[in-house]
Amino acid sequence: MTGSSPRTVFLDVDGTYADHGTVPPAHAAAVRAARRAGHRVLLCTGRPVSMLTDHLLDAGFDGVVASAGAYVRLDGAVAEDVRFPADLAAGVLALLDAHDVAYLLETPDAVYGPVGTDVRLLRRGAAAPPEIADVLRMPGDLSGVSFAKVSYFDSPVPLDVMRAQLGSRIGVLPSSYADTGTGSGEIHLAEITKAVGIEIVMRHLSSPLSDVVAVGDGHNDLEMLQCAGTGVAVEGAPPGLLAEADLVVPGPAGGGVAQAFERLGLLG
Template sequence: MTPAPSAPRYVFLDVDGTYAHHGEVPPGHERVVRAARVNGHRVLLCTGRPKSMLPDQIRAAGFDGIVASAGGYVEVDGEVLRDQRFPAELAARAIEVLDRHCAAYLLEAPEALYGRPGVDRRLGELLDGHFGRGRGADGAASPLEILKALETPDDLGSCSFAKITYFGAAIPWPELGAELGDQLGILPSSIAAMGESAGEIYLRGVHKALGIEAVTAHLGVPREDVIAFGDGLNDLEMLEHAGTGVAIEGADPRVLAVADLVVAGPQVEGLVEGFARVGLV
């Protein structure tokens, strides 16, 4: 293995498709995170999920902080550095558009998920094998386990949230995005089988690199000491910003194009090789 560098590095890990596979963290990934921290490096999760959708099994290795909600929420050593939510007008517009097009959606906040009554049942129906209850046939954790944080208040208009994930909309995501307006961004779902009926809605201009900048400014870290690992379109800014950007095999070509290195996916414990190649372990 490559010797660990003498200067500490600051590592930012995307969760789904990078650190975890179908919600499960491979043992090798947990092992190299622990080893990198023993070697003096700091490792943080950097995910599109809100903090409320990061169960214990994802965080079990121990992390120095979290960049969640795709950069909207940042926490380091238990201190919250950033917590950006939708302004009330944009929140109301997004809810109205999603309701009008019969989408099943989750309003994502650090403290909870918010949705209409019955949204958990509808998600189960829409996602079938992806979001089946209990554990899957292969023993993997059910993605619906994240709904333990779900609340269904009578008035969603009173909810404060940072991002939205939706499924089953009656129109394709590009058309839905046009109705949302230019202050909100939209990305297709990372679950390819959902096609154009699903996606993520976020505040335009908020992305993971902003979250990383909040961490590095707080800790006084130079950009060249940042190493980021990711596979999704919401990782583009993060990989471009990092001193070393590492993409996962099979990622979108736009993600691969901005990466300095490419490693295998979590289904074969690709971060074991990845951490070695950048000298963390």
């Protein structure tokens, strides 16, 4: 499977480009080589940009789709920054607090949690990304925080029940992190997906979605593989994601991104 025309590649981060924040050297090298060959490469992640460390960005990227499509930055300029409307934000916080769910409100500048969130994260050990500690804020009153997405954990409420209680304007997905357990998930605006962010980028570039290569491994990657001209899934991804894939590659430990770039003819 090869191709020499310029493509725009969107890479999920956790479980795809990186493993618990660690980027394999082969993945960074593949990104640099693809960009030298004239292709654009962007990260497309559920993380907010506040949790994208210098190490994750070190290979150099043409932009970022963050917060699972709510935030888009292309060539250094912010093209989209969608936040929860005030009424929906208040409803989400009220439900989470009523059930004593631990949560992080994700923004481009920081992540915010109730007082004691740091202790609850510490109890989880390696399951919590270390990048959170540097950007976590716990001001006490969260009512004024304007957020794009919520990550939650330690929930006594099953995901389906959470989804039903929040209503149709809000989406709830299992966590992007494979080791966070059944009491974890992500809350987002129902109309916002990674595909929305990709479409914004491609409109700015005046390029068709057929030129898109999307690589991912999680539940929040489904729409981006569906909209892409070429979809790449990581081994062990959810069945629905694997069904959408044109190509399946190993995870970060097996250098899957580098393999995908080579098989798709992106390395020059």
